[in-house]
Amino acid sequence: MLIFENVCFSYPGGSPVLEEVTFAVRNAEKVGLIGANGAGKSTLLKCVPGLLTASGKITVSGIEVCREKLADVRRKVGYVLQDPDNQMFMPKVIDDMIFGPVNYGLSREEAEAQADKVLEDLGISRLRDRYNHRISGGEKRMAAIATVLAMEPDVMLMDEPSSSLDPKNRRALINTIKKLDKTMLIASHDLDMILDTCSRVVLLDGGKVIADGECGDILHDRELLEAHCLELPLSLL
Numbered sequence: 001m002l003i004f005e006n007v008c009f010s011y012p013g014g015s016p017v018l019e020e021v022t023f024a025v026r027n028a029e030k031v032g033l034i035g036a037n038g039a040g041k042s043t044l045l046k047c048v049p050g051l052l053t054a055s056g057k058i059t060v061s062g063i064e065v066c067r068e069k070l071a072d073v074r075r076k077v078g079y080v081l082q083d084p085d086n087q088m089f090m091p092k093v094i095d096d097m098i099f100g101p102v103n104y105g106l107s108r109e110e111a112e113a114q115a116d117k118v119l120e121d122l123g124i125s126r127l128r129d130r131y132n133h134r135i136s137g138g139e140k141r142m143a144a145i146a147t148v149l150a151m152e153p154d155v156m157l158m159d160e161p162s163s164s165l166d167p168k169n170r171r172a173l174i175n176t177i178k179k180l181d182k183t184m185l186i187a188s189h190d191l192d193m194i195l196d197t198c199s200r201v202v203l204l205d206g207g208k209v210i211a212d213g214e215c216g217d218i219l220h221d222r223e224l225l226e227a228h229c230l231e232l233p234l235s236l237l
């Protein structure tokens with residue numbers, strides 16, 4: 001469903017940030033993308049909807065990411081950015097949630113019904129008519145996640161979805177992720193969440209894939225994690 005083949009990227013004038021990244025996420029598989037600060041997780045996610053242009057090949061639902069196909073690719077990919085301030089741009093939460101679906105042809109009523117269901121699933125219906133600039137950081141992150149879910153994308157990319165969430169919202173997010181039968185790539189330092197939601201993990205360091213395997217194997221491997229500036233999930237200590 002999502003294939004990275006020999007993906008390389010450098011920011012202008014910089015050294016390589018991604019080097020020959022190769023792995024695939026199968027249909028309905030949930031994969032955790034882990035690695036220290038600066039490992040290249042966000043950069044890799046940004047290459048999928050073409051926010052950054054990498055060399056190598058990225059394929060989403062059989063469509064190769066390239067300039068001519070960007071609109072098709074973006075229709076299939078939902079992307080929760082690391083910073084929700086960069087994602088929410090309409091006045092109210094509900095406006096953001098229906099913007100994409102209405103653009104893709106739903107009526108306002110249909111889009112609102114779809115949005116209301118997502119809000120209810122996440123337990124945040126109270127945010128529906130709130131102004132984006134008047135909600136807290138964690139509320140904004142939940143709203144950003146809801147906005148992407150309301151698009152019903154084939155593939156979901158999430159960058160640090162649980163950061164700044166309180167335990168109740170974090171649990172609601174985890175339960176929602178677990179319930180969704182969707183292809184997901186989730187970049188996070190919250191290894192407990194990854195352990196709870198993903199079946200596979202890809203470990204990046206210095207832009208290279210260091211390990212790719214079962215969650216149970218990689219997240220239990222103290223030596224491997226510590227060699228790459230990570231720690232065992234708290235629940236395994």
Ligand SMILES: Nc1ncnc2c1ncn2[C@@H]1O[C@H](COP(=O)(O)OP(=O)(O)OP(=O)(O)O)[C@@H](O)[C@H]1O
Binds near residue numbers: 011
């Ligand atoms: N806009 C940019 N211009 C130049 N270099 C950048 C830019 N954004 C990121 N980098 C560099 O690219 C490397 C990878 O950054 P990236 O944001 O992908 O890391 P990350 O794994 O997401 O880290 P974190 O866990 O802190 O979110 C880092 O060395 C970073 O300094």
Ligand SMILES: [Mg+2]
Binds near residue numbers: 041042043082159
């Ligand atoms: Mg990042």
